[in-house]
Amino acid sequence: MDKIQNQVRPVFPFTAIVGQEEMKLALILNVIDPKIGGVMIMGDRGTGKSTTIRAIADLLPEIEVVADDLFNSHISDYDLMSDFVKNQLENNANLTTSLIKVPMVDLPLGATEDRLCGTIDIEKALNEGVKSFDPGLLAKANRGILYVDEVNLLDDHLVDILLDSAASGWNTVEREGISIRHPSRFVLVGSGNPEEGELRPQLLDRFGMHAEIRTVRDASLRVQIVEQRTKFDQDPNSCIKEFCEQQNLLKQTIINAQSLLKSITIDYSLKVKISQICGILNVDGLRGDIVTNRAAKAFAAYQNKKEVDVDDVKEVITLCLRHRLRKDPLDTIDSGTKVSQVVDDILS
Structure with missing residues (x-):
């Protein structure tokens, strides 16, 4: 399935990105230690912010998750397990696992709180006494990257929820006295254009790092970036193959750094x-x-x-x-x- 997806939507290789060293370093460090608290990337339009963020997610090694679990639960790390998986383990159930690509979740600007946090089916809970939960984007992003483009235009209330979940590693949904909590550990990446307004200082402070991106002024470097992009658009597979060795080397460096x-x-x-x-x-x-x-x-x-x-x-x-x-x-x-x-x- 992953191979088919990669053929349909190839991702620009992270190591092929020219310049923007500050943004690349901030993303790599947050991947090595997600507890840094994410990164806010502010810069001009058309400077490759989204391309770079998708590229780092594609570069990362696959993660092992409990099969058919809604929250990408870890099989042995208690902090990264949903309550359902914990109960299964306590009952000595035989759980199977699968390998998936690191989740890369985009938060659309018009998202509602329900879309972000998930919803509890109150009717089912009252009539059948069963907790039924429809997971939101915070569940899908567990153990992955949550990307918010134009975060400075997002409703402050949603930014608060995002930052709280990123800091605590948990998302709690409460409706009519019914409460559901699930792990929500992710690298929060926000991007925006300062011309469209800044984030409030108390929200900005909650991001671990802040990278500033400027449009490249050097003519030869601009040509190099354009040529690299054109080459990828014309033949993505040969471009990916060209950078395969560098990608694998960086991936191994990140894995080593995580263990160190x-x-x-x-x-x-x-x-x-x-x-x-x-x-x-x-x-x-x-x-x-x-x-x-x-x-x-x-x-x-x-x-x-x-x-x-x-x-x-x-x-x-x-x-x-x-x-x-x-x-x-x-x-x-x-x-x-x-x-x-x-x-x-x-x-x-």
Whole structure:
């Protein structure tokens, strides 16, 4: 089935994407450690945001799920199991599993809360005493990627629900005193165009990372991007074959980094410097400190290191902090530059 789908809708290879290194790095690090908290990608129209996000989902290794389960439940990880699977295991049922591609779920702009969270069939519950649940997009996205294009145009109430689920890893639906809870662990990826309005600061702060995308100005690089895209559109299969080796290499690097992650250490003095930077920049709360530590560890694992060093922190800290700075309309420099200046002072 997957092979047929791939033939019908081939996906542009992630390693064939030219430029946009900041966006690519943010996505890779969130895939290595989903607890970083997702990424908000803001940038000009037509800069390949959607293409890149679909490409990272296609690159990832298949995951093992319990067959015929609505929530992509893990067979052995208790935190990634639905209540139905837990009950089956407690009753010593023999569960079968299957391999599926990492779910990539798009949230349409006009989605309702029911479409996002799922619905409980009240009539069936009252008449038959059975909890009947029609899963929403949060169920389908469990253990995958949930992509919201134009997130800055999405209703704030839905953004709140998304961010709560992404942070807690669970979705709870309550209707008429009946409650159903299911695992909902996913990498939340939002994208938008700043010309169409910014997200409220308290919502923006909940995204782990913030990547800024600019239109490439260099003429030769623009030609390279156009040629790469044209080649793919004309013959997708040969383009996919051309980048097959690079794709497999990156996939293996990500798998290795995921297994290394738990053993990565970060020196106490470096943690102090990260918090010092957050303090100087007047970052509210401790999310900035926590996310920078996580992202630095994920980057160290990606580099196949055992310990985080100063260069790892420098590589990720702007992505983790630029959207947490208080906006000052009189500022002449952008927040990313401001972060870089303080980082250079403290980590030089």
